Amino acid sequence: MDQAQWAQTEIALLPTEQIALRPSVQQKSLSHMPLETLAASMAREGLREPILVRAAAQGYMIVEGNRRLMACRMLGWREIPARVQPKDVSDMTSVGEIFAALRARPMGYLDRAEATNRLTADFGVPRAAIAQQTGDSAAHVLSLQRIATLDDRTRDILRQERLPERVAEALTRVVDAESRQRIALRTAKERLDIREVELFVEAANRRLPGAKHSGKVVSAVRDARPYLNALREVVAQMNEAGLPVRFDEAQEDGGMTLTIRCRTRRRRSQP
Known part of the structure; x- marks a missing residue:
């Protein structure tokens, strides 16, 4: 949501029981902060920023601030400041x-x-x-x-x-x-x-079965970090798939030495 949209939303004090979490948000939270820690912070300092909701057929649907809403309910608060978006496209x-x-x-x-x-x-x-x-x-x-x-x-x-x-x-x-x-x-x-x-x-x-190279020519860049990150991601994916891979990075004068080691399947000897 950009600044222009944010400025046009209304702020209201809404009953927490009338606000529904989005189903996909309920399945897994994006924040690593324990909910109890957030609730304790809100109990001490209050809610620093209103949550963002949009009008639904019945009540409101959360857009941003699902954990703040859950912490609010944990504290027993019956109302929460919220910015209200206009009617949802759906x-x-x-x-x-x-x-x-x-x-x-x-x-x-x-x-x-x-x-x-x-x-x-x-x-x-x-x-x-x-x-x-x-x-x-x-x-x-x-x-x-x-x-x-x-x-x-x-x-x-x-x-x-x-x-x-x-x-x-x-x-x-x-x-x-x-x-x-x-x-x-x-x-x-x-x-x-x-x-x-x-x-x-x-x-x-590329790691999907049957993946093909695009054949595109990639222009040279001076910054190697994107390629290093891509290598680390591939190594991580290989390890997750059960193929032990070791990736060593050694800093040297004017550059780096990168070493990737993985086991290859040995051929069985013929009887």
């Missing part, structure tokens, strides 16, 4: 309503992706017509619709960690959902740039 029931929302208010790319995808999937509106009505290019509309088809967990990470649209675009090229989620979390944790994300995407796809 609750809109007509082509005109969705187009009006796309034109009338600023949207984050995830909401825009859901809106453009609904226009085609639910109402049969061609991408060319969407592009004409919204001012987007047909290629951008297609990219947004691909983002809309990402799994719920990946979209939750993108939203809560506020990762940029280019990262989401790169993740649409990863076939395996678990790999997408791992790359998204690593991008947020290590603040990877798009170049590094692209390398992790390529590494994830």
Whole structure:
């Protein structure tokens, strides 16, 4: 959610019992801070930042701040300050309503992706017509619709960690959902740039059965860190798959020596 959207949301004191966690958020939390620690901090200092919700058919649905809401309930608080977004795209029931929302208010790319995808999937509106009505290019509309088809967990990470649209675009090229989620979390944790994300995407796809090289020529770069990170990711994936691999890095004057060791299967001797 960008600053323009944030400024246009209303702040209200909402009953905690009327706010529902998103189902995919309930399955696994993105934060490593124990909930009890967060609750203790809130008990001492109060809630520093309102949560973000959107109006639902019944009550409200959490967008950002699920752990703050859970900590609030743990403390027995009956109300919580919240910023309220306008009606969700998924609750809109007509082509005109969705187009009006796309034109009338600023949207984050995830909401825009859901809106453009609904226009085609639910109402049969061609991408060319969407592009004409919204001012987007047909290629951008297609990219947004691909983002809309990402799994719920990946979209939750993108939203809560506020990762940029280019990262989401790169993740649409990863076939395996678990790999997408791992790359998204690593991008947020290590603040990877798009170049590094692209390398992790390529590494994830190469380990899939039947994967083929793209044949693209990659231009030379002066910074070796993206390639080192990609190597570390491949080694980690091999170890996770049960193939013991050792990766040694030795600093030397003016450079590094990288050594990768793995066992090869010995051929059985002929009788």
